[in-house]
Amino acid sequence: MTLPIVFHPDYQAPLRPGHPFPMSKYGYLRAALVGRGLLPAAGGTVAPAPLSPARVAAVHALTYVERVANVALTAEEARRIGLPNTPAVARRAFLAAAGTLLAARLALEHGHACNMAGGSHHAGPDGGAGYCVFNDVAVAARALVDEGRVRRVLVVDCDVHQGDGTARIFAGRGDVATLSLHAERNFPARKAASDLDYPLPDRLADRAYLEVLAHALGAADTFEPDLLFYNAGVDPHADDRLGRLALTDAGLRARDRRVLSWARARGVPVAAVLGGGYDHDPHRLAARHAILFEEAARLA
Numbered sequence: 012m013t014l015p016i017v018f019h020p021d022y023q024a025p026l027r028p029g030h031p032f033p034m035s036k037y038g039y040l041r042a043a044l045v046g047r048g049l050l051p052a053a054g055g056t057v058a059p060a061p062l063s064p065a066r067v068a069a070v071h072a073l074t075y076v077e078r079v080a081n082v083a084l085t086a087e088e089a090r091r092i093g094l095p096n097t098p099a100v101a102r103r104a105f106l107a108a109a110g111t112l113l114a115a116r117l118a119l120e121h122g123h124a125c126n127m128a129g130g131s132h133h134a135g136p137d138g139g140a141g142y143c144v145f146n147d148v149a150v151a152a153r154a155l156v157d158e159g160r161v162r163r164v165l166v167v168d169c170d171v172h173q174g175d176g177t178a179r180i181f182a183g184r185g186d187v188a189t190l191s192l193h194a195e196r197n198f199p200a201r202k203a204a205s206d207l208d209y210p211l212p213d214r215l216a217d218r219a220y221l222e223v224l225a226h227a228l229g230a231a232d233t234f235e236p237d238l239l240f241y242n243a244g245v246d247p248h249a250d251d252r253l254g255r256l257a258l259t260d261a262g263l264r265a266r267d268r269r270v271l272s273w274a275r276a277r278g279v280p281v282a283a284v285l286g287g288g289y290d291h292d293p294h295r296l297a298a299r300h301a302i303l304f305e306e307a308a309r310l311a
């Protein structure tokens with residue numbers, strides 16, 4: 012079985028030149044996956060259709076979702092998100108959330124699937140933040156629980172920033188457990204309470220990181236999820252310009268392998284999402300993000 016990969020060309024929305032968000036990475040990642048034989052030169056991916064505002068409003072305030080849809084965010088909302096209030100950015104948000112839900116449905120069918128976007132974990136109940144418009148993982152988890160497709164969902168968030176939005180959305184809910192490994196001194200300044208939080212010191216490197224991850228997965232063992240969402244952000248890498256940790260390429264690979272094998276050993280389907288990654292060199296960044304797809308395909 013090949014690895015199902017979800018992609019849409021409109022994941023890439025035009026931004027002004029020099030905008031700090033690395034919007035070009037989606038195209039470079041596609042090329043990197045072709046170069047590694049994980050995708051054919053054309054096609055080979057599954058495309059989502061945008062979600063309805065009502066679906067997204069299961070985890071976000073409906074008025075906020077409507078302001079996104081109508082390209083009518085307040086200046087303060089757009090400032091917190093850090094992306095421009097444009098039709099293309101709004102469409103991208105609906106598509107990325109749809110892509111993560113589609114990846115989860117494919118994972119339930121095939122054992123695992125990856126979305127070439129998503130991991131917008133700073134978006135919370137009332138709105139977006141930190142380059143995140145909608146919390147795609149939360150939208151997908153909530154949709155599948157509400158449909159009765161799954162009873163219990165585990166979110167393993169290894170992006171270097173805390174999954175604060177996801178934690179707030181699912182606070183007090185027994186059916187979705189949140190686990191976050193993140194650099195303690197990184198954004199967001201005010202952390203939320205995940206079910207399992209592992210704040211990490213600056214410049215933590217491979218070996219110590221992987222020990223914490225093993226401990227975290229051990230702690231999650233009793234939850235017995237029916238589905239796992241994995242945020243495989245590559246910003247814990249030593250060369251990431253926003254991360255504060257010091258993982259190598261090999262460390263990221265070992266991390267991905269450990270999470271994916273943990274789920275495989277327990278028969279838990281995995282929907283993996285891209286998460287953050289920040290490098291001025293888009294080729295290097297795409298190569299880092301490609302590690303997840305290589306490891307997931309290896310287990311396919």
Ligand SMILES: [Zn+2]
Nearest residue numbers: 170171172287
């Ligand atoms: Zn991040």
